[in-house]
Amino acid sequence: MTAKSAQSGTAPRPPPRRSGRFAPVRVSEPPGRPVLTVVVPMFNEEAVLPLFVRRLRPVLDELPVPYEVLAVDDGSTDTTPVLLQRALREWPALRVVRLRANSGHQAAISAGLQRSRGDWVVTIDADLQDPPETIARMYAAAVSQDVDVVYGVRSDRTTDSAFKRHTAGAFYRLMRRLAKLDISQDAGDFRLMSRETVDAINALPEQGRVLRLVVPALGFPSTTVDYKREARAAGESKYPLRKMVGLTLDSVTGFSQAPLRFATWFSLLGFVVAALVLVYGVWSKLSGGTASGWASTVVILAVFSALQLLCLGILGEYVGRTYSALQQRPSYYVAYDSEHHGPRGGPDEPGD
Numbered sequence: 001m002t003a004k005s006a007q008s009g010t011a012p013r014p015p016p017r018r019s020g021r022f023a024p025v026r027v028s029e030p031p032g033r034p035v036l037t038v039v040v041p042m043f044n045e046e047a048v049l050p051l052f053v054r055r056l057r058p059v060l061d062e063l064p065v066p067y068e069v070l071a072v073d074d075g076s077t078d079t080t081p082v083l084l085q086r087a088l089r090e091w092p093a094l095r096v097v098r099l100r101a102n103s104g105h106q107a108a109i110s111a112g113l114q115r116s117r118g119d120w121v122v123t124i125d126a127d128l129q130d131p132p133e134t135i136a137r138m139y140a141a142a143v144s145q146d147v148d149v150v151y152g153v154r155s156d157r158t159t160d161s162a163f164k165r166h167t168a169g170a171f172y173r174l175m176r177r178l179a180k181l182d183i184s185q186d187a188g189d190f191r192l193m194s195r196e197t198v199d200a201i202n203a204l205p206e207q208g209r210v211l212r213l214v215v216p217a218l219g220f221p222s223t224t225v226d227y228k229r230e231a232r233a234a235g236e237s238k239y240p241l242r243k244m245v246g247l248t249l250d251s252v253t254g255f256s257q258a259p260l261r262f263a264t265w266f267s268l269l270g271f272v273v274a275a276l277v278l279v280y281g282v283w284s285k286l287s288g289g290t291a292s293g294w295a296s297t298v299v300i301l302a303v304f305s306a307l308q309l310l311c312l313g314i315l316g317e318y319v320g321r322t323y324s325a326l327q328q329r330p331s332y333y334v335a336y337d338s339e340h341h342g343p344r345g346g347p348d349e350p351g352d
């Protein structure tokens, strides 16, 4: 299968599935509608982009179905848009969507999902940590096992830093506990989803959604495909600590109200401490002395003031989330879409 035939739409489509989604091409269907969409969020990936294209294209050209690649440029400030324009001229199956500002990994994926047209959609990082060759195995697993979601599960994360592995481990343990979701510690955002799954995600009004939690929560039948997590092929991680903390806050506030109960538990602790201090004070008085304890007073005051501020902070996170939900502002704005402007349109033209 070549990119040319991918565009022409003459390739055979996969066999029908239980819902009949893969019935032979419908008459009304525009020619060339892809069966597979590959969504790639990119932020300042100039170092890795040419390598990524060179490795992804042969894998997709080998697939037995037409495909499209949807590169979402998440407001890059390096030469990523220029490289994407260059790639557009040579790769007809490529479509480039540029966001007006850096809106984050999850928002960039959401922009890609909204515009995807395939019966199946894969989301993959641009840094070659997720090997593109796995896409063929994911597609085969989805069709043969008749499932809606195929999670890429990292069987070997030794190429991630120890810090990354530990923080990721803590994140998944916390979320499994709080959200009561059966999520794999080693599944990130490399996954294949059916059209039904993507439509269900697109229909969610939720802002700041964390897809690695939202997708398992939807409960579609799923399977996993193991892969070895490779080292970033070039460039640096675009996930500084600040963004990791942001993702964790979005995950916790989006999936659990348990932190809101902290205040209740802390107040019980406060009552116990107050009762002990009361008993101690009365006992000191009765035994003829005075209750000493400047240090204990200050410590108790400091600890409970900190707990009160923590509870206010937690409340603030939920109030903030409710506030943004009420504002209903989109989490990204699209500046350019090669589908509407043609491959020669400049990346800074206004879009929708």
Ligand code: UDP
Pocket (backbone or CB within 6 Å): 040, 041, 042, 043, 044, 045, 074, 102, 103, 104, 105, 108, 124, 125, 126, 127, 129, 236, 237, 238, 239
């Ligand atoms: N990314 C993005 N917007 C951002 C941060 C990251 O689109 O604000 C993309 C990035 O270009 C890459 C993917 O998301 O394709 C994952 O980012 P990265 O590899 O830097 O994360 P890490 O693997 O270090 O967690």
Ligand code: MG
Pocket (backbone or CB within 6 Å): 125, 127, 129, 232, 237
């Ligand atoms: Mg990476």
